[in-house]
Amino acid sequence: MGGTLFLYPTEDFRRACCECQQVLELSCCVTWLHTQEKSLVLGELALKARMTTETLNTVDGVRCNEVMGAMYAFPRVFLPDKAIAEAKVSAALFFICLLFALFSAQ
Numbered sequence: 220m221g222g223t224l225f226l227y228p229t230e231d232f233r234r235a236c237c238e239c240q241q242v243l244e245l246s247c248c249v250t251w252l253h254t255q256e257k258s259l260v261l262g263e264l265a266l267k268a269r270m271t272t273e274t275l276n277t278v279d280g281v282r283c284n285e286v287m288g289a290m291y292a293f294p295r296v297f298l299p300d301k302a303i304a305e306a307k308v309s310a311a312l313f314f315i316c317l318l319f320a321l322f323s324a325q
Contacts, residue, residue, distance in 0.1 A: 264290065 268286040275283035275294045283294040298306075 268290060271286045271290075271292055272283055275281055275292060280297045280299070281294050282297070283292055286292045
């Protein structure tokens with residue numbers, strides 16, 4: 220009862236193995252290309268983020284933390300005291316002109 224069983228690959232078996240090997244090779248190529256493209260895109264985004272931060276930080280009165288993640292920049296703008304004082308005067312003058320325009324229209 221205990222005999223030896225020999226299996227010899229048939230032509231269909233060989234063809235199926237060859238097709239599986241081709242599929243595996245193609246899958247490896249696609250994965251490699253995807254990895255390469257992903258690395259390229261992420262590298263370009265990192266460069267653009269660094270350029271954005273550096274450009275904003277070169278402007279006088281503007282400071283920006285490092286741009287990361289979804290590429291949102293949150294620059295902080297510092298206004299000189301003189302500009303703030305002039306804005307208050309301008310706002311007051313604008314308000315007076317607005318009142319004058321409203322009351323003269325009646």
